Amino acid sequence: MAFDSILRNACIGGREPQLVDIGIAGGRIVELASGITGSGPEQDLAGRLVIAGFVDTHIHLDKSCILDRCKSQQGMLAEAIAEVAAAKRAFTEHDVYERACRTLEKAILQGTTRMRTHVEVDPRIGLKGFRAIRRLKQDYAWAIDIEICVFPQEGLLNDPGAEDLLIEACEQGADLIGGCPYTDSDPHGQIARIFALARQFDFDIDFHLDFDLEPSRMDIEEVCRQTKIAGWGGRVAVGHVTKLSALDSERFTAIAKRLADSGVAVTVLPATDLFLMGRNHDHNVPRGVAPAHRLLDYGVVCSIASNNVLNPFTPFGDCSLVRMANLYANVAQLGRPSELASCFDMVTALPAKLMKLRDYGLAVGGPADLVVLDCQDGPGAVAELARPLFGMKNGRRTFVCPPPRLLHAPCGEAR
Ligand SMILES: [Zn+2]
Numbered sequence: 001m002a003f004d005s006i007l008r009n010a011c012i013g014g015r016e017p018q019l020v021d022i023g024i025a026g027g028r029i030v031e032l033a034s035g036i037t038g039s040g041p042e043q044d045l046a047g048r049l050v051i052a053g054f055v056d057t058h059i060h061l062d063k064s065c066i067l068d069r070c071k072s073q074q075g076m077l078a079e080a081i082a083e084v085a086a087a088k089r090a091f092t093e094h095d096v097y098e099r100a101c102r103t104l105e106k107a108i109l110q111g112t113t114r115m116r117t118h119v120e121v122d123p124r125i126g127l128k129g130f131r132a133i134r135r136l137k138q139d140y141a142w143a144i145d146i147e148i149c150v151f152p153q154e155g156l157l158n159d160p161g162a163e164d165l166l167i168e169a170c171e172q173g174a175d176l177i178g179g180c181p182y183t184d185s186d187p188h189g190q191i192a193r194i195f196a197l198a199r200q201f202d203f204d205i206d207f208h209l210d211f212d213l214e215p216s217r218m219d220i221e222e223v224c225r226q227t228k229i230a231g232w233g234g235r236v237a238v239g240h241v242t243k244l245s246a247l248d249s250e251r252f253t254a255i256a257k258r259l260a261d262s263g264v265a266v267t268v269l270p271a272t273d274l275f276l277m278g279r280n281h282d283h284n285v286p287r288g289v290a291p292a293h294r295l296l297d298y299g300v301v302c303s304i305a306s307n308n309v310l311n312p313f314t315p316f317g318d319c320s321l322v323r324m325a326n327l328y329a330n331v332a333q334l335g336r337p338s339e340l341a342s343c344f345d346m347v348t349a350l351p352a353k354l355m356k357l358r359d360y361g362l363a364v365g366g367p368a369d370l371v372v373l374d375c376q377d378g379p380g381a382v383a384e385l386a387r388p389l390f391g392m393k394n395g396r397r398t399f400v401c402p403p404p405r406l407l408h409a410p411c412g413e414a415r
Helices: 077-088 093-109 128-139 162-171 187-201 220-230 242-246 249-262 270-276 292-296 321-331 337-345 349-354 378-384
Strands: 005-012 018-025 028-033 042-044 049-051 054-059 112-120 145-151 176-179 205-209 236-240 264-268 302-304 370-373 388-393 396-400
Touching (some): 005 370, 049 378, 054 302, 054 321, 054 349, 145 205, 176 187, 187 205, 205 220, 220 249, 220 264, 264 349, 292 337, 302 321, 302 349, 321 378
Parallel strands (some): 005 042, 005 049, 145 176, 176 205, 236 264, 264 302
Antiparallel strands (some): 005 018, 018 028, 388 396
């Protein structure tokens, strides 16, 4: 058989690694077995890990790279929202597109092949950000599959005109709808409206939720309740949920069971959560990161994602999901191989499940979408921040990052 390319000695298989050759033709994986025979350009991967790419379920391309326009003093959530709201007034479609490009290209080079980007829609920005990201989605389809989640960052029921704009975006190419009840004058009212719109458009939902460390009032139960009523199990995700980190184990267990039972997934955003939470403590500062690994024990689908890049919510960012998994493992004090494997799952297979990506994974007949990492397995990738060496989409190489090389002094020379 003639292949377009053959990748030999690839390590695949997640929790049960196996060494195989990958035969690619016509943009698809046509053979996946050891010692495949056939002709075509070959590359020996020498046992390196091959995955279907990282999956980022929660990033904000539209408001990335704006640190030079903001001046945060306290590092609190309310300040970040206000600073971005002020900067947003000067956004143009071209400006959003140009900044989002920079961030997206970083993510591609970090091995991300699927992404859900949250895009702000309200009467100040109108549909400018949405239109820019919609164009970006098309322009970069050669490298990455992007889902657009439109949402009202500054409230819905308190912001006349926001709902009409959301509906317009839903009619013009948004893939799903999000919400942010904690900035609304009526959080439960917003949750109800978002569910109503989701039903109207048959869209999945992804909320920003319960984003502080005060557990006395939570919206998570209301989201679970509405999910049940709508029959939307498996179609709802919630991001941040930092309040979960402040619960005693009895209440945590009750909510974990409720999330699993209602089919609500959870995304933790460690870079943002660590940066913004606990600012009112001057010592023993809490971590403020939801313990996703404990939710996994109850069967809750969880992902670890990037959220913000170079803005007042998170003034850092290289768009590396393997770095996010490492950060989460460090903060959650996880170090055993099985625990690190769970962290790796939360940036690969589990976010793919959250986004219902049915063609994600390496399989015969599936798309030749893959990323080669400079490591042998998932725990090793998380522990050592393995570098992506190259990626493919539909069998075509989308990026290369050759491994760095030491240039040793010649033998006998002073060191
Ligand atoms: Zn977010």
